[in-house]
Amino acid sequence: MAHSGPIGVFDSGIGGLSVARHICARLPNEHLIYFADSANNPYGDKPESFIIGRSFRITEFLLSKGVKALVVACNTATASAIHLLRDHFKDLPIVGVEPGLKPASFKTVTSIVGVMATARTLKSHKFHVLHQLLSQQSGVTFILQPCPGLADLIEREDPDSPEIKASVKKYLTPLLEQKADTIVLGCTHYPFVQDTIKQLASEMGHPELMVIDTGDAIARQLENVLRSHGLLNTDTDTENSKNLAIYTSGDANTTAQMTQKLLAKEIPVKEAHF
Ligand code: DGL
Numbered sequence: 001m002a003h004s005g006p007i008g009v010f011d012s013g014i015g016g017l018s019v020a021r022h023i024c025a026r027l028p029n030e031h032l033i034y035f036a037d038s039a040n041n042p043y044g045d046k047p048e049s050f051i052i053g054r055s056f057r058i059t060e061f062l063l064s065k066g067v068k069a070l071v072v073a074c075n076t077a078t079a080s081a082i083h084l085l086r087d088h089f090k091d092l093p094i095v096g097v098e099p100g101l102k103p104a105s106f107k108t109v110t111s112i113v114g115v116m117a118t119a120r121t122l123k124s125h126k127f128h129v130l131h132q133l134l135s136q137q138s139g140v141t142f143i144l145q146p147c148p149g150l151a152d153l154i155e156r157e158d159p160d161s162p163e164i165k166a167s168v169k170k171y172l173t174p175l176l177e178q179k180a181d182t183i184v185l186g187c188t189h190y191p192f193v194q195d196t197i198k199q200l201a202s203e204m205g206h207p208e209l210m211v212i213d214t215g216d217a218i219a220r221q222l223e224n225v226l227r228s229h230g231l232l233n234t235d236t237d238t239e240n241s242k243n244l245a246i247y248t249s250g251d252a253n254t255t256a257q258m259t260q261k262l263l264a265k266e267i268p269v270k271e272a273h274f
Helices: 017-026 048-064 075-088 101-107 119-123 125-138 150-156 162-177 190-203 215-228 252-263
Strands: 007-011 032-036 069-072 112-117 141-146 182-185 210-212 244-248 269-271
Touching: 007 017, 007 048, 017 032, 017 069, 017 190, 017 215, 017 252, 032 048, 048 069, 048 075, 069 075, 069 215, 075 119, 075 125, 101 112, 101 125, 101 182, 101 210, 112 119, 112 162, 119 125, 119 141, 125 141, 141 162, 150 162, 150 190, 162 190, 182 190, 190 210, 244 252, 252 269
Parallel strands: 007 032, 007 069, 032 244, 112 141, 112 182, 182 210, 244 269
Antiparallel strands: none
């Protein structure tokens, strides 16, 4: 596979752009093809078999565009499907995401950490193993908070809209009441409401709340994987503004508008329905 080929990135919607922006910043020579499965968002309350099926279809689509590596920029899809994708697409380097329990365990002072994620991620075997291991290793108490509806709202509403504020407040309040001083963003949509989380925590008397977003750690991991496979793009002719192309299974205009709002950049969006 040529080192100049693009990197495929996908999520149930625009959430994975919170990871893509870190990849673009860290690896400006790379081209990214991002697939937002907006027609099927949210994944968080869908059966595992559905998420696995979509993950395979999307990977095949991205491979048809010549991708040299894949980033599953979705905690829910990583938890449900990454082991199967790796088994099937043996020659494709695949990087996934998982809630940042480990970095949170280093940061927390109260030894109480809140984990905000989709119900599907928190129920998964992969997360269960991570949770057991980190609880034992660190002695930290992780309070698991499923956030149904939040990713869905982030797909449609402004991060500082009353709907998003109400949803964040509902899920954050019990975590603060139980003395969590650190919050793990266990869904790639949530970094887009990070400021809202901090602002609400401040209003509730917790201005020191720490929030863990693993976007840059994933970009670093991808860099290591590409380097170890001899796939890092060393050509420096990529124009930074042109290194991200977006496809959606939903409506191109809606996805373009949301992308413009979240990344403050105009990026062309094409539709791909399958
Ligand atoms: N962004 C996703 C995640 O990281 C999925 C959200 C959803 O579609 O429910 O889990």
